[in-house]
Amino acid sequence: MAGPRYPRFDTLTLHAGQRPDPATGARAVPIFQTTSYVFKDTDHAAAIFNGERPGHVYSRISNPTNAVLEERIAALEGGVGAIATASGQAAMHLAITTLMGAGSHIVSSRSLYGGSHNLLSYTLPRFGIETTFVDPRAPAAFADALLPNTRLIFAETLGNPGLDVLDIPAIADIAHDAGIPLLIDSTFTTPYLCKPFEHGADLLFHSATKFLGGHGIAIGGLLVDSGRFDWPGTDKFPTLTEPYAGFHDLVFAEEFGPAAFIARARKEGARDFGACMSPTTAFHILQGIETLPLRIQRHIDNTRKLVAHLDAHPAVDTVIYPELAGHPDHELCKRLLPRGAGAVFSFVIKGGHTAGRKFIEGLQVFSHLANVGDAKSLVIHPASTTHHRMDTDALHAAGISAGMVRLSVGLEDPDDLMEDLDRGLYASQK
């Protein structure tokens, strides 16, 4: 194609959403640490309040630093817009509450981050929203679980912690045949490894706390709208297709067209639930995104080395990583995650629960904590921590065994990491 081209991914990670500050010329994104914004006059104030002119009113609803981050992630994902939230959990909650209320139903993968599982399983039912959990490896199970009041299908790109690769195109087709959107938790892959919208997903969120921020210093979430779902094509989403008394009878799908969902999420959810991101956090996450391609590539390179090392280690029973030929999603992984299957993986030590504990206690470089996606390497024992609320059957269904250890591979020298794993494995077998 002659003429201009879209800026490419690595350029967008540095520039999307920002122009040098018009007031000062600052090249970096300034931290606008302010709660509120002075109006030019009363007409200007009324027009911003009523959505007739663009602008900021109050930082719970929007903020200039956050807006850069929101635009940047929307650009990287290929969406129409985004909202920065207080955490990944807040982003997921905002997505659900924007779409539905009491009496609704969700079909979800059962292979989820523990916190997401809690929200769907125990908390949302108190508010009248029920969830059916299904095996993410069986697309037909999603279709079978649909009910007349199902309003959403939800899953992670890479299941936690079994690393099931989601067949996004197949699940998106099932959702669209049912006239409902597919929401994806894209935390483990980031847009560098997978862009769910290109595979048919309609909405996605990140725990930006993880690889997007990348340094383990700030909790945050990002909810992104692809702008593709045809809300007026169904009567299932009155929040988007019927007049909203909370904003002068505005009909979001009529006013905002492709951006109806993200507009409602801001005008209602950000305003009323209030789980906003601090501008300083937005700045930290932007710093992370600026080096996303470099960091994720190094995360992947290190992960591949450790996976190969552990796979050949006599004290290791199995390594669970989709790039390994024995992983059930190996072919799907090649198709959907050609750049790599992330930097979080699990393996099972010979010797079960006790060996697992000794392994973790024998490590010196890996940090034992409940997080993933830090620049530093991390380790945890899911059965006793992140997934401790699950009984044995649920653990088994989620693919978690007593001796399973989860690693989040950081950016250290891979030889130091390998030596550390050897140290732990030696301790585990004594």
Next chain:
Amino acid sequence: MKLTINNESIYVYTGAKSLAPDRDTIVFIHGAGLDHTVWLLQSRYCAHHGWNVMALDLPGHGRSNGPALTDIESMADWVVQLLDSLDIEQAAVVGHSMGSLVTLETGARHPQRVTRIALLGTSLPLAVSEPLLTAAQTNDHHAFDMITLWGHGHAARLGGHPVPGMWMIGNTLRLLERSRPGVLYADLRACNQYQTGLDSAQQISCPVLLVMARQDRMTPVAVAEELIHSIRNPHTVILDDCGHLMLAEQPDQVLDALKSFLSAGPN
């Protein structure tokens, strides 16, 4: 608001308000392959500041049914049919890109129905490049890419949307992707084949505003010069650092230009 014209269901955005007989009316006409949502901010402002607003979806666009009209003259006559069906005697007409040609032609063909016209992102001829036309004809996604890339100014291609959290490139692309097969081609061909614009411009007796953008590659300022000279008393506004899709890139500046023009006295 939904209504029926030529047996087809037609959608007109009114700012979630009913039209009041004692108010002046503004008709907003979108560009090729687009719909009323491009006027989101400007139309909403006017609807809440004393005007009747009719941001229409042309036949086959947005939420309006029917086949797309294939020439600018029919579109202009259709706009007047719309006014007739609502018993609106006179209106100000504002159009962007293809909509600006429809606006001009409405003013020329139906002078008694139009109080003033505003032409945004306009030029004569409004020539459509061969690669774009060919891509549109085959419903090739490249057509949407070309409009999105050529339509935005340099800086806007990296964002900086005035509406917090919105990614302009994504929104333009999604809007074009929503157009029904063949509609963009019908629109672009209508623009390309519209040859009588300069004559029409000479017939216009009502006040005319032209809003142009320095980085407009689709209707460059230079190509609008002959049009400007053909108009009796043109008011012109040129936006710096802005591309063709000015309604999203500089919504406030566009609104301010419209507001002072539409609120001014008879000339």
